[in-house]
Amino acid sequence: MSALEFRCRHQFRSGFExxxxxxxxxxxxxxxxxxxxxxxTCLNLIAGVIRPQTGxxxxxxxxxxxxxxxxxxxxxxxxxxxxxxxxxxxxxLTVAENxxxxxxxxxxxxxxxxxLIEILELGELLTRYPRQLSGGQQQRVALGRGILRNPxxxxxxxxxxxxxxxxxxxxLSYLERALAEWxxxxxxxxxxxxxxRRLAQQVVVLEAGRVVTSGSLQSTLxxxxxxxxxxxxxxxxxxxxxxxxxxxxxxxxxIGGHRLRLPAAFAAAPAPVYVQFxxxxxxxxxxxxxxxxxxxxxxxxxxxVVRMAxxxxxxxxxxxxxxxxxxxxxxxxxxxxxxxxxxxxxKTAALELVC
Amino acid sequence: xxxxxxxxEDWSAIGLSVKVSLTAVIVSLPVGMAVAWMLARKKFxxxxxxxxxxxxxxVLPPVVTGYLLLVALGRRGLLGRWLDHxxxxxxxxxxxxxxxxxxxMAFPLMVRAMRLAFSAVDPRLEQAARTLGAGPWDTFFRxxxxxxxxxxxxxxxxxxxxxxxxxxxxxxxxxxxxGETRTVPLAIYDLLNSPNADAHVWRLLLASIAIxxxxxxxxxxxQRRGAEDSAAS
Numbered sequence: 252m253s254a255l256e257f258r259c260r261h262q263f264r265s266g267f268e269x270x271x272x273x274x275x276x277x278x279x280x281x282x283x284x285x286x287x288x289x290x291x292t293c294l295n296l297i298a299g300v301i302r303p304q305t306g307x308x309x310x311x312x313x314x315x316x317x318x319x320x321x322x323x324x325x326x327x328x329x330x331x332x333x334x335x336x337x338x339x340x341x342x343x344l345t346v347a348e349n350x351x352x353x354x355x356x357x358x359x360x361x362x363x364x365x366x367l368i369e370i371l372e373l374g375e376l377l378t379r380y381p382r383q384l385s386g387g388q389q390q391r392v393a394l395g396r397g398i399l400r401n402p403x404x405x406x407x408x409x410x411x412x413x414x415x416x417x418x419x420x421x422x423l424s425y426l427e428r429a430l431a432e433w434x435x436x437x438x439x440x441x442x443x444x445x446x447x448r449r450l451a452q453q454v455v456v457l458e459a460g461r462v463v464t465s466g467s468l469q470s471t472l473x474x475x476x477x478x479x480x481x482x483x484x485x486x487x488x489x490x491x492x493x494x495x496x497x498x499x500x501x502x503x504x505x506i507g508g509h510r511l512r513l514p515a516a517f518a519a520a521p522a523p524v525y526v527q528f529x530x531x532x533x534x535x536x537x538x539x540x541x542x543x544x545x546x547x548x549x550x551x552x553x554x555x556v557v558r559m560a561x562x563x564x565x566x567x568x569x570x571x572x573x574x575x576x577x578x579x580x581x582x583x584x585x586x587x588x589x590x591x592x593x594x595x596x597x598k599t600a601a602l603e604l605v606c
Numbered sequence: 607x608x609x610x611x612x613x614x615e616d617w618s619a620i621g622l623s624v625k626v627s628l629t630a631v632i633v634s635l636p637v638g639m640a641v642a643w644m645l646a647r648k649k650f651x652x653x654x655x656x657x658x659x660x661x662x663x664x665v666l667p668p669v670v671t672g673y674l675l676l677v678a679l680g681r682r683g684l685l686g687r688w689l690d691h692x693x694x695x696x697x698x699x700x701x702x703x704x705x706x707x708x709x710x711m712a713f714p715l716m717v718r719a720m721r722l723a724f725s726a727v728d729p730r731l732e733q734a735a736r737t738l739g740a741g742p743w744d745t746f747f748r749x750x751x752x753x754x755x756x757x758x759x760x761x762x763x764x765x766x767x768x769x770x771x772x773x774x775x776x777x778x779x780x781x782x783x784x785g786e787t788r789t790v791p792l793a794i795y796d797l798l799n800s801p802n803a804d805a806h807v808w809r810l811l812l813a814s815i816a817i818x819x820x821x822x823x824x825x826x827x828x829q830r831r832g833a834e835d836s837a838a839s
Binding site: 298342352400 | 730731733734735736737738739740741742744748749752753
């Protein structure tokens with residue numbers, strides 16, 4: 252049974268119309284799309300901040316809102332937890348009081364407070380006030396507050412977008428640990444491909460108030476990205492690196508079964524390690540090339556060739572999907588089309604570490 | 607050298623003033639908070655009318671306000687009859703009438719300060735509280751009111767100080783009975799009309815200045831302490 256069934260149509264006075272239908276299963280689902288596509292509106296509809304004109308929203312057996320039977324639960328009875336983009340901690344309460352605010356008022360079995368403090372490393376902050384915390388600490392408290400409500404569904408509205416890259420990666424790993432511990436179904440709004448790829452198992456892609464596509468992450472996002480993200484940098488390669496080790500003075504890891512040579516700096520990075528690189532950093536060849544400075548050469552098969560404005564992207568299946576950007580001339584020259592075998596060459600220096 | 611000791615009548619006037627003003631503030635506080643909150647948070651039809659009515663006592667001559675209250679609350683007035691019949695309350699020519707007059711006159715000031723305070727509370731915090739399981743009342747008392755605390759205190763203090771000085775509307779509805787409805791301003795007015803009472807007048811003048819000043823100082827102190835609380839490390 253899915254955690255959330257969402258079907259809503261809502262016309263705003265500004266003229267924007269949302270007409271969206273999707274469901275959320277266990278695990279993390281991302282609501283992905285450019286800004287103004289209606290992601291946050293969906294979240295507000297689920298949280299009960301906006302009342303939908305038509306449609307039905309149900310959380311398991313709990314009916315949140317239904318236009319036909321005129322049900323619309325007030326926000327406090329919805330059993331969802333919300334982590335907002337701008338933390339929204341209560342300034343007159345301490346961190347501990349903020350954390351306990353939702354827990355005191357919930358009717359579901361309580362989350363272990365001590366365990367949460369330990370996982371999110373909040374122990375030293377408990378007696379402080381929100382304004383005495385850094386941005387990352389504030390967001391961690393907000394996350395804890397949402398989880399302590401033990402919601403049937405955790406909603407997160409771009410919880411990372413106000414943070415700088417380094418901080419974001421740290422919060423992401425806290426988030427991963429917390430979600431792994433409590434297994435709360437989560438709906439996560441983001442316009443950042445890398446965050447979505449890292450956190451989510453399912454994705455719903457929105458554009459202009461409509462669902463473009465939805466499903467499990469890899470295929471959906473890759474296809475959707477090409478449609479929805481008509482802007483630079485186009486699709487982004489974002490991959491998890493396993494089995495990191497030093498070999499003869501350089502660093503190596505594996506990605507989807509392929510050995511990968513990495514900049515030496517990677518060895519010191521804490522697990523899990525992710526790399527990202529642009530499609531333009533991937534070179535395609537029809538044959539294996541010897542005597543080349545590029546160390547990372549992965550054989551694969553072309554899945555599809557996508558034209559985006561005046562640019563050309565090639566999705567290659569090398570055991571996992573990889574995007575390459577080519578010029579129209581070279582695409583002609585290599586006769587790139589679906590099912591054509593190719594070799595992907597990725598320069599080690601182009602790999603950007605994300606951890 | 608003038609005699610600076612208060613007479614029994616002076617004490618009665620001072621006590622009455624404090625009693626009337628305190629009653630006025632305590633009775634109008636919940637109403638004032640509710641109205642201020644509605645004006646700050648809600649959009650509704652006829653909002654301009656509510657605002658105009660509340661602010662009317664600020665611009666009407668107090669005597670006119672007093673007369674209107676007298677008409678409404680008098681024995682033949684609609685409200686007066688109802689209060690008498692159901693609650694056995696007779697407000698006219700009674701200290702309770704003086705409290706009503708003070709409350710009405712002070713109400714716009716109270717609401718203005720509280721409304722500003724409620725408007726300054728970020729409604730997104732209230733939303734967050736709701737999503738965390740707090741109902742509307744819970745949210746008001748745990749989030750909105752504590753965050754608007756200083757403004758609410760300021761509103762109450764201001765109303766108290768304004769009530770202390772109430773004269774025109776009070777004399778219309780409550781009259782000027784010594785020991786019953788003669789508050790400090792009325793007592794001063796009476797003394798000014800009697801011969802050789804200069805020293806006596808000064809005593810009462812200083813007393814009313816002292817009460818008003820200590821009220822404002824107390825308000826200032828409470829607000830400053832509130833500010834320190836929220837800045838505490």
